[in-house]
Amino acid sequence: MNDNTVMLQESDQVLYRQTRRGEANCQRKGQVKIHRNHKPQFTGKIPRGMAAKVMACIKNHDWRQNSDLIALRRNGYTPYSRIFDRSYQPKPLRITARSESREALSALSLTLAANCDYSPYSQYMFEVILPIAEIAQRMGVLHVYNNGRKAYDVLLHALRVLEQLDYVIVHRGRESDSGQNKPMRVFLTENFFTSRGMNVESVRQWLHKYRQWAISAGISVSLRNKYERHQLKMARLGIDIDRHHSLKNRLKSIKRWVVSPELFHEKESIIADLNTSLIAHKKQRISSRHLSEVRYQMAWWAWSASDACTPVIRLNLENAIKTEFPHLLNHATSTEQYYRLLLERAGIPLP
Known part of the structure; x- marks a missing residue:
């Protein structure tokens, strides 16, 4: 009996029905089964500075000797689709990962390191400022079907492995096109660097x-x-992390680990000096502007409080100006003109 057939028996008659097993192979019409569409390989440009040094350490890393990966494979992977399934039991795997897995992990690590924000003054450090589809394209695993659908399962599996290794922190959100939870923001942890020496x-x-x-x-x-434009873009897309307090605390601990105390104190002293100079500059501008705007008023008050002016003289001058120019006190901009006329009527030199 053929393995692709099912035997049905009704009374004494035996009927055979063709199963659907191997239907995909029949549709290929004898073509060789595709093992994978793309080979993971970093295709981006190697930047200069710190990113180049991090990438050099990643290139020399051997995943077969990674103790974290060996321990994870002994316990077994947990896919993201089963992360909330309490009944799921990970299956232990062999210690050495396949070459395809190692290629995907290396290509993804290089792409993340090349497009990471290394500014020590950022609110959350080591964020990969690149969309997930662009990351897949940079590591050479983005596959576009004829209907326009984009697939990057190799990236998602490798990113999940790095997440379980605590090398990256992934903040997921619901994608508007597919309605699925996809990685929206990726942050590198301190283990990403220490695991590579x-x-x-x-x-x-x-x-x-x-x-x-x-x-x-x-x-x-x-x-x-x-970086500020990136933060505004994330907030506009509704994938900010303001309400995720545990995530923010974890990101703050990464910044405390990596930012040296000398640099932190230097930043605080620079900010304090800038704030002091800025406040002094503002006070000086406000005081000079205020004095220039009320110089006639201050001169009139100084003269009216002196012995040369009596209350009767002051009242007569003020009433005369108010009677002749009643509109001057209706607007704040005309107040100085009012006091200037008072000084001129009293015969006092203008300041």
Whole structure:
């Protein structure tokens, strides 16, 4: 009996019905089964500065000797679709990952490191400022079907592995097109660097050099503006993390780990000095502007309080000006003209 048939028996008659097993193979009409559409490979441009140093460490990393990945494979993966299923039991896997998995993890790590925000003054550090579809395109796994649907399952699986390794933090949201929860924001953790042989002192030194380079190149302001535009875009799309307090606390702990105390105190002192100078400058502008605007008023008050002026003289002069020019006191801009006329009537030199 053929394996692709099912035997049905009704009384003494035996009937055979063709099953649907292997129907996909029949539709290919003898073509070779496609193992994968794209090979994961970093196709972006290698940036300069800290990103280049991080990428160099990632290229020399051997996933077969990664202790975190070995421990995870011994316990088994948990896909995102089963993360809330309490009855799901991960199945242990062999210690060494396949070459396809290692290629996907390496390509994804390089793409994340190349498009990461390394500014130490950002609110949340090490954020990958790139849409998830663009990340898939940069790592060479974006597949577009004939109907226009985009697929990047290789990226999603590799990103889930990095998330379980605590190398990245993924903030997901509902996509408007498909209605599914997709990764919207990705942040690198401190384990992303330490697992590749980078210690905290090296990362701090690279961040300090990155800040000095941005200042000397004159692009520190543009980098901050770019980050602010990204924050506004995330808030406009409704995927901000203001209400996710545990996520914010985790991101703050990453910043405390990576930002050196010297740099943090330097930032605080610079901000304090800027605030002090700005407040003093504002006070000076306000005081000088205020004095220039009320100089006739101050001169009239000074003369009317002196011995040269009596209350009768002051009242007579004020009543005369109010009778001749009643409109001067109706507007704040005409107040100085009112006091100027008083000084001229009293024969006092204008200041």
